[in-house]
Amino acid sequence: MASITSFEDLEIWKLARELCHKVRLLSRKEQFSRDFRFCGQINSAAGSVMDNIAEGFERDGNKEFINFLYIAKGSNGEVRSQSFRALDANFISDVEQKEILGLTETLKFKIQGLIQTLKNSGGKGYK
Template sequence: MARIENFEDLDVWKIARQLCIVVKGFTSKSKFLKDFKFSAQINSAAGSIMDNIAEGFERDGNKEFINFLYIAKGSNGEVRSQSYRALDWDYISKEEQNEILVLTEKLKFKLQGLINTLKNSGAKGYK
């Protein structure tokens, strides 16, 4: 199995980045433009996913990386929940929400898979 040298090579980070792009696209139009607080909140949660994956990867051990992956997983749930609020408030369409739901569902399982892999690996690192 090839060793991953950069967080940019992780599939979970790539999907999180894609989710950020999708969320930013939705919040840059329509009714989201007038709701600065909610727009900032959902964009922050989406950004937190990819940023925590990156930060955890850059730490010196699986234990810390796993901790940051759990934080990313929590932020992923936050974006998923916020997508329902955006739908209920008519900020996004059902089709737009579905795009978020598909990405967050994929991320949920990929993040948990990476967590499980790290927990079961022999490598522990420094922390």
């Protein structure tokens, strides 16, 4: 098994980056992009998923990493919920929403899996 030496090596960070990219592309659609507040909110939530994974990885121990993973998981849920708002406002299609829902569902389970792995691995670091 390969050693993880940076957050860029984490599969969940790569998936979160993909989610962030897809949300960014969708939010650039003409009608969607006109709702500045909502557009900013969904992009911020998607960015928060990948950024909290990265920040937690760079912290000083499993407890802090786990805390940031929970924040990332919450932001992932926020994107999932906001995808329904975007669908209801006709900003995205059913197919586009299914893509977002698929990514957020995968991320939810993978983030939870890493949390469990870290909890079971014993305390590492100071915090």
